[in-house]
Structure formats: C-alpha cells, structure tokens
Amino acid sequence: FLLQSDLRKAIERDELSVVYQPKVNIHTGKISSVEALVRWHHPKWGMIPPNEFIPLAEEIGLIVEIDKWVLQNACNQIAQWRNNELGSIRIAVNFSAQHFLQKNLVNEIIEQLAISNIDPNLLEIEITETALLGNEEFIISTLLKLKELKIHVSLDDFGTGYSSLNYLRVFPFSTVKIDKAFIQEITNQGEKSLAIVESIIHLANRLSINVVAEGVETLEQLKILKELQCNEYQGYHFCRPLPPEELFEFLEKYE
Ligand code: G
Ligand code: G
Ligand code: NA
Numbered sequence: 432f433l434l435q436s437d438l439r440k441a442i443e444r445d446e447l448s449v450v451y452q453p454k455v456n457i458h459t460g461k462i463s464s465v466e467a468l469v470r471w472h473h474p475k476w477g478m479i480p481p482n483e484f485i486p487l488a489e490e491i492g493l494i495v496e497i498d499k500w501v502l503q504n505a506c507n508q509i510a511q512w513r514n515n516e517l518g519s520i521r522i523a524v525n526f527s528a529q530h531f532l533q534k535n536l537v538n539e540i541i542e543q544l545a546i547s548n549i550d551p552n553l554l555e556i557e558i559t560e561t562a563l564l565g566n567e568e569f570i571i572s573t574l575l576k577l578k579e580l581k582i583h584v585s586l587d588d589f590g591t592g593y594s595s596l597n598y599l600r601v602f603p604f605s606t607v608k609i610d611k612a613f614i615q616e617i618t619n620q621g622e623k624s625l626a627i628v629e630s631i632i633h634l635a636n637r638l639s640i641n642v643v644a645e646g647v648e649t650l651e652q653l654k655i656l657k658e659l660q661c662n663e664y665q666g667y668h669f670c671r672p673l674p675p676e677e678l679f680e681f682l683e684k685y686e
C-alpha cells in the first residue's frame with residue numbers, strides 16, 4: 432500500500448526515467464528503432480523493476496498516466512536527437528491494454544506528435560496480446576488509423592499469451608516480436624522453442640510482417656536467428672537498455 436501511494440507521486444516527484452534499447456537489422460546491421468523502457472528510482476528502496484510496478488500501476492489505474500509520460504518523453508527525445516544531428520531515429524513506446532483501448536488514443540498521439548514537432552513515421556507503438564481482447568472492430572479501426580498516419584505498431588511478447596494465429600490475419604501489425612523466453616531456449620536444448628521460433632519467423636515472412644527476436648544474449652543465438660531469416664533482433668548481445676546520453680554515445684560510435 433505504501434508503494435501504491437508512492438507510485439502515485441512518482442511522476443510529479445520526477446522519480447521516473449526512460450532508458451532506450453536498440454533493435455537492429457540482422458542482415459544489414461542498421462538500427463531500425465530504439466525501445467523506450469520506463470524506470471522508477473524510489474527515494475528509499477532504489478530501483479524498482481518495471482515487472483513489479485507496471486502491474487501495480489495497471490491495478491490502480493495509473494498506467495495510462497505513466498504511458499503518456501513515457502510517450503511525451505520519447506517524443507521530446509526524438510526531437511532532441513534530430514536537433515543534435517544524430518538524424519532521424521524511431522522510438523518504440525510500450526502501451527498497456529488499458530491505454531491502447533482508450534477512445535481518444537489516436538487524437539492524443541497526433542497532438543503529442545504536433546507538440547514535439549516530429550514525424551509520425553518516427554513513432555512505433557508496442558502492444559501485447561491482452562490489448563487485443565477488447566472490441567475487435569474498434570481495435571482494427573485504431574490500428575488502421577495509426578497505419579494511415581504511418582505510425583508503426585508491433586505485437587509484443589508474441590508466443591506467451593493466447594498467441595492466436597488469427598491475430599496476425601485480422602490485425603494490421605507492421606511487426607511481431609518473438610518473446611525472449613523462446614529465444615533464450617533455442618541454444619539451450621530447447622528443441623521445442625527452436626521449432627516455435629522457426630515457425631513464427633516463417634509465418635511472419637510469409638505474411639510480410641517484420642519479425643524481431645527479443646532477448647538475444649549470445650552470438651550463437653544470433654547465428655541461428657540469421658539462418659532462420661529473422662529480420663531484426665534486440666538484446667544484451669547488441670546493447671543493453673541505456674539512458675539517453677549513453678545511448679547517444681553508443682549510436683555515434685556505432686555509425
Ligand atoms: O526493461 P524491462 O524490465 O524494462 O521491462 C519490463 C516490462 O515492463 C516489459 O514487459 C515492458 O514491456 C514493460 N514496460 C517497460 N516500460 C513500459 C512503459 O512505458 N509502459 C508500459 N505499459 N510497459 C512498460
Ligand atoms: O516490452 P518487453 O516485455 O518486450 O520488455 C523487454 C524486456 O526485456 C525489458 O525488461 C528489457 O530490459 C529486457 N531485455 C532486453 N534485452 C534482454 C536480454 O538480452 N536478456 C534479457 N534477459 N532481458 C532483456
Ligand atoms: Na516491448
């Protein structure tokens with residue numbers, strides 16, 4: 432309960448921050464986007480992992496406010512990097528189901544893009560399957576509006592939830608992200624995970640959906656993913672999530 436009331440005050444007390452982790456094309460080495468991941472520095476308890484406070488924020492109805500704060504931060508970050516001549520770099524922001532299912536979502540995003548003066552093409556939204564459990568027509572219309580605006584939308588953590596194959600048929604996603612739980616098993620005698628990863632990649636390629644492997648930690652995993660014709664990967668092997676200044680240095684050196 433203490434943590435709940437602390438979380439309610441975290442934004443105004445400036446205790447949240449955003450770290451960024453690149454996604455990179457396996458074949459060209461080009462960075463396609465960087466994912467924004469929120470962090471909470473509690474004044475007394477130190478770093479609280481998102482796996483603890485995001486579910487809490489969802490429970491107490493605070494997640495929408497947090498998501499919006501991260502979106503605003505990420506948009507301002509894109510603009511700042513552009514002005515610092517790093518060039519145009521796309522940022523992927525995680526939206527929880529509660530947020531994604533809001534009626535005025537698209538207008539709010541348009542407004543934020545205008546305020547930060549950035550190109551919609553530089554924004555990507557990551558949602559998980561739980562966001563797809565609502566009204567199907569509403570979700571499709573939201574996804575189509577975002578697509579029309581050239582905003583990218585990714586299906587995150589694919590393979591862990593219901594993972595209906597129908598989602599890939601019905602909803603217009605630009606990208607599917609294979610959950611890291613599968614990737615970590617492909618070099619660990621996880622014959623079943625390997626088969627699942629191979630199938631998801633094959634399916635995504637056949638459907639012309641971009642496919643990203645999450646949580647790649649070793650060169651061995653990367654080699655397998657390359658052979659399987661996965662497009663992009665993300666993980667500690669390439670780069671950990673970094674604060675903006677450190678990511679800026681990383682990108683400058685990488686170029
Ligand atoms: O880096 P990692 O431990 O940060 O993230 C853990 C979980 O928290 C992931 O499932 C990630 O999607 C989620 N997460 C991180 N940042 C955000 C955010 O800004 N909004 C939402 N809704 N989830 C986030
Ligand atoms: O949004 P999503 O649920 O996909 O969140 C990604 C999570 O995975 C974040 O918590 C991020 O810090 C974490 N992560 C990113 N790369 C790696 C990795 O190589 N290994 C592991 N174990 N976690 C990773
Ligand atoms: Na994500």
Ligand code: MN
Nearest residue numbers: 587588608645
């Ligand atoms: Mn994920």
